[in-house]
Amino acid sequence: GAVVSQHPSRVICKSGTSVKIECRSLDFQATTMFWYRQFPKQSLMLMATSNEGSKATYEQGVEKDKFLINHASLTLSTLTVTSAHPEDSSFYICSARGGSGGAETQYFGPGTRLLVL
Amino acid sequence: DAKTTQPTSMDCAEGRAANLPCNHSTISGNEYVYWYRQIHSQGPQYIIHGLKNNETNEMASLIITEDRKSSTLILPHATLRDTAVYYCIAHNFGNEKLTFGTGTRLTIIP
Numbered sequence: 001g002a003v004v005s006q007h008p009s010r011v012i013c014k015s016g017t018s019v020k021i022e023c024r025s026l027d028f029q030a031t032t033m034f035w036y037r038q039f040p041k042q043s044l045m046l047m048a049t050s051n052e053g054s055k056a057t058y059e060q061g062v063e064k065d066k067f068l069i070n071h072a073s074l075t076l077s078t079l080t081v082t083s084a085h086p087e088d089s090s091f092y093i094c095s096a097r098g099g100s101g102g103a104e105t106q107y108f109g110p111g112t113r114l115l116v117l
Numbered sequence: 118d119a120k121t122t123q124p125t126s127m128d129c130a131e132g133r134a135a136n137l138p139c140n141h142s143t144i145s146g147n148e149y150v151y152w153y154r155q156i157h158s159q160g161p162q163y164i165i166h167g168l169k170n171n172e173t174n175e176m177a178s179l180i181i182t183e184d185r186k187s188s189t190l191i192l193p194h195a196t197l198r199d200t201a202v203y204y205c206i207a208h209n210f211g212n213e214k215l216t217f218g219t220g221t222r223l224t225i226i227p
Contacts, residue, residue: 002163032213043204044161044217093160097213104210108153108160 003027004096006109013084014117020080021112023094029074030096034106035067038091050077084116118216119144119207126222135192137221139205142186148209150181152190154201155220161204164190195225 003026013019023033031052036044048069050056056069068080077096081088091113095106122140129135141150149168153161165172165179167188172179178191192199204220 004160006160034213034215043219044155046214046216049213091158095160095215104149104208105151105163105166106215107163111158111160113158 002098002105002107004094004107004109006094006112008112009110010113010115012115012117015085016083018080018082019084019114020078021092021094021114023077023079023096023109025075025096025098025107028096028098030077030098031074032097033071033077034095034097035069035077035079036093036095038093038111044093047079081114084114086116089114089116118209118212118214119148121205121207121218123203123205123218123221125219126224128224128226129192129195130226131197132194135195135199135223135225137190137192137203137205137223138187139190140187141205141207144185144207145209147211148207150179150185150188151206151208151215152177152179153204153206153217154199154223155204156198156201161217162201164203166208195223197225197227199223200225 005024007022033050035047038044047062048056048058050071058064071077093111095108151166152164155161167179181188202220
């Protein structure tokens, strides 16, 4: 199997608050998880790579203090958007590597739509 | 990962085979060809991947040319639910990251 879930599916928050998004691999263990962001009519952009038990690796231009990533177990990674601003409104998608397609195949969650007012 | 080139958009009649081309002329020997699709407002869905040989699964077939410079994803009997953006990615297993291009927007016409 290769099912990845995300929670919540959509969230609306006020500017300045923090939002946590959970990503779980439901039927396989994932040593590596990835967080992407997608703006309307654009492709997915990788934000960070998360390895279980170690610090995340962030892509250039992504603020690690603003987008906090925790990968505490082989089935759970969390992304916290701190002090959210309207420009952080986007579609956030996680993926986990592993599952039935092989250890190198990434499987994606359904995404979390964040709207910051 | 090597650069891939795909048509921006394609239409296909419902019930017909949808053939989606991808050019990856600079692909290296250790890069696999991966296909994902993204239905509107959902996360990408893994379809299939291959290295040299043609591959088939319950969703699609992947035809890779002998020189590996291009490939074709085939959806044998397209349905309206196959309308999505299809991404072709040449992925080096040594590189953890998947780089998404702009993909092909496939529209299945009733």
